[in-house]
Amino acid sequence: MIWKDGRGQTRTAAVVTRDVSERGASIECRTGLSIPLYRLVYFQIDRHARHRADLPDSLRKQGVLSAVFRVGSSNDVTGAPTEYALRLLVEPQRLSASATHPSGQGWNASSGRTRTA
Numbered sequence: 001m002i003w004k005d006g007r008g009q010t011r012t013a014a015v016v017t018r019d020v021s022e023r024g025a026s027i028e029c030r031t032g033l034s035i036p037l038y039r040l041v042y043f044q045i046d047r048h049a050r051h052r053a054d055l056p057d058s059l060r061k062q063g064v065l066s067a068v069f070r071v072g073s074s075n076d077v078t079g080a081p082t083e084y085a086l087r088l089l090v091e092p093q094r095l096s097a098s099a100t101h102p103s104g105q106g107w108n109a110s111s112g113r114t115r116t117a
Helices: none
Strands: 003-004 010-012 015-020 024-027 040-044 064-071 083-088
Touching: 010 015
Parallel strands: none
Antiparallel strands: 003 010, 003 040, 015 024, 024 083, 040 064, 064 083
16 A cells, blocks of 8 residues: 655555455555545555455556545554555446336436426
């Protein structure tokens, strides 16, 4: 994981990935560095693990821009947090019209009328 600290210095931390999804990841930082809440980071899975079948497509890239959105408890020895949750800043996948509306009709922009909920 790579980020810039408050002084503009590039920081790197080796992390252990605990849980991943299309939109987020739970990680454990073992370096003793403190990463502030809402900090933008580049998160990267090791090259040999990027081809796992259970890994979401968004994490198969070399680096994924992410934001720290939760900071866990602190380590008693270092005083720095060890657990973080990241929100992956990836483009959402488009759904087909049949998936967006149960009837399969979706939004019809050519109807010429304004619809209300």
